[in-house]
Amino acid sequence: MYAKTWGCVMLGIEARWVEIEIDINRGLPTFEIVGQPAAVVKESRDRIRSALQNSGFEFPTRRITVNLAPAHFRKDGSLLDLPIAIGVLIASKQLTYPKLNQILFAGELSLSGQIRPVPGILAAALLARQNQQMFIHPAENNGEISSISKLTSAGFQNLAQLVSALLSNQVNWIINTEIKRSLPEQDPWQHLGIVGGRVVRRCLQVAAAGRHNLALVGPPGVGKTLLARALKGMLPPLPEEESLEVAQIYSATGLSVQKILQGYPPVRAPHHTITPRGLVGGGSPIRPGEVTLAHRGLLFLDELPEFSKESLNAIREPLESKSISLHRSNQQVIFxxxxxxxxxxxxxxxxxxxxxxxxxxxxxxxxxRYLRPISGPIADRIDLKIGIAKPLWIESEQGNSDQFSVGIAEARLEIKKRRGSDLEQRLPQKGRQFLRTLASQRQISARGYFKLLSVASTIAALEGLEIITAGHLAEAWQYRWELSELTGEGGNSGVIS
Amino acid sequence: MALSPELLTLILLAELPGIGPVRLRKLLERYPGPTAAWQGSWSEWKVCQMPFSAWQAKQNLDWEQQCRQLAEELDNHGVGVITFKQGSYPELLRQTATPPVALFYQGNLELLTKGFPLALVGTRRASQEGLDLAFRFGFELAEDGLTVVSGLAIGIDGSAHRGALEAQGATVAVLGGGLGCIYPSRHRNLAHQIVEKGGLLLSEYRPTHPAIAPQFKARNRIIAGLGKGVLVVEAPARSGALITAEFALNEGREVFVLPGSVANSNWTGSNRLLREGAKLVLEVADIYEEFQQLSLTDGNREQISFVPEEARLLQTIHSSICSLDDLPERADLSWGETVYYLSQLQLRKLVVVSTDGQVRPGPLWSKVIAGLQKDGWSL
Structure with a gap:
């Protein structure tokens, strides 16, 4: 008596399918799971036995062998409880269902037969959609699942309900077509009760539109953290595909995905005592770090120079390549x-x-010494700076009327449209002239040169223009970040160190 | 460069513990040359009141090996050496109480005998204002053909050197350590530029000698000794710049001071010098007044002019320092125009936009006034 069901396990933030074979044969009553099960999966034997018995089914007193294929990787997590239990019921002829191959099961069982929610359910659901399978999941995960379009799914409270629905072929399949997403509209400035001058607002607008890395520089207590929150409020909602991508990460980590699915971009603000592993991910099983949790969103590092040198070095690579690849003993994942x-x-x-x-x-x-950890490669990857000398709730004489927090979403579309275009081709003669003067008078690195161009192109996009004018470049240059200048050793004052 | 054993021995003698320039000269007076002095017996050294430790240290050294090592070291670092007996030794320095016996150098040695040297010193913990002033005076003095002498330190010194380099003028940096280990390391690039652009690096110490605190005071005496006068830019109550000024006074050189606010403790030392009778300086012409051989050379300054938008911005900045936030309204320009023309002015070093968004007169501001007046813009 042999049966086969489909389940999945988490590897990093992705779900991998697992084919579960169950064989029930004569012999001494045993329950074995083979195919590299981790401790959690081995323990599922006891949960399954009790759950079956407490749901009114019979647990076969025979020799039960469960094989998790493919056998080459280690299976961790409690998502496999449900498919194994279903497999046992089928192999012991307590359940029949014709289209078993087309269903992906995921869920943890309690001893009473309840189906409990699991982390990573979104990834599992996306896997089911990709494999064009139907998806059976814990009812408690309904909220998350309902945000995925074009997926046939059904959520169940407990094993008995699930089995009776399958037996009578009356599963209430749900297919989501359109997803409602909403972000409250509000002016983040007013909301936070801060004012900020024209330069501050404009710079944040440019940062929000072009997703440029930003440094907020100022003495203690002027409102740097508030500004970061204002920036958060200025970000446009994530497109659906992107928010699913982020939600999958959050789901795999066991964090709440509600806000993400509504379209809020993720914002992570780890404390400066964080370890490199906490920042970029690691451990066993491999978990994503803060840079991955902030994917498509903001990573706010308060008191940047207080972060350990190792932590700062660890984020160099992801800042450049937009992903991080981790190798641990026998696994490799890319977050x-x-x-x-x-x-x-x-x-x-x-x-x-x-x-x-x-x-x-x-x-x-x-x-x-204080600035040394950030002086080299990290400073080099920051495009914009805002210097704040006086507290942000003190109003400047003029310049508060500009509506600088509008038009960001439009500018992003504009940028997206021109992605991959040659920035230098978009410079008119006067712009080139300006860049040449700049390059001849100041020592501008190749990276600095392209950063300037890219910020200028964002400013152009905010005006809906393709051409990058000298004015755009000049403005980008006003916001540039040079650590040497800030430490009084050159830069803006015409003094180059 | 061929180094005679006499020269090398002189350097070795100067390095012995307890022997400074004064004792060394006393010793040399008794012997025909440094090599003879090196071979002298203890009884002879004792007559010259040399410390025993110095003689003992000398006895423990292998003369031949030391000479070879020193010659190699100079060669490796591309460092030359002059002694106080040579004609290329600066006359002004020779006249001081304790001129260094030997000077190690890199760069254009002619600066020591030609031109009109003026020292420019100030605090290492300088304000932006001080840095701008040092740059501006360094620039203008060098533009007028003076040689700017300073100490390559962080802060005012560095800014003065940069100003002089910007004007493509002459500048001399006197270091507190060997030329092979530039201190502060942050200014390694600046030191390199000075040599590259026809300036000169000087040190009393052999190339590998590290920079340690007491040497900086000794270095200040060289800075003061090289200049016909000293211009103090920004000096708090206890500043190395004050020591330099004191050395200058003792040698009868002029001391010039840029005044600062009474309320600003970073200028306390400067203001005290003024109270004690130093010459107050508002512009470079005030310095030239004290030297008859210098004529006012305002005429050969480069003249500059502005487009109307730039002039409007400059007028606004002239009337008061204001923030970039308010500048467009005050100058009646659009945001885009403001940043564009402001950047142009920044690139010309006429104005400065600081990190906190303040727009201030830049290092070369004095040109602005002349330029605006020339074109008939009201101020």
């Missing part, structure tokens, strides 16, 4: 990590250097 980095920092340990120099008591060496 997505397309983040917009927002960093807040002081320029010295006490925080007053540059902005209120008379209050700062740090030595030149203190300052150099």
């Amino acid at each position: 997505p990590a397309d983040v917009q980095l927002v960093a807040a920092l002081n320029l010295c340990p006490c925080g007053f250097y540059y902005f209120q120099p008379e209050r700062c008591r740090c030595s030149v060496r203190d300052i150099a």
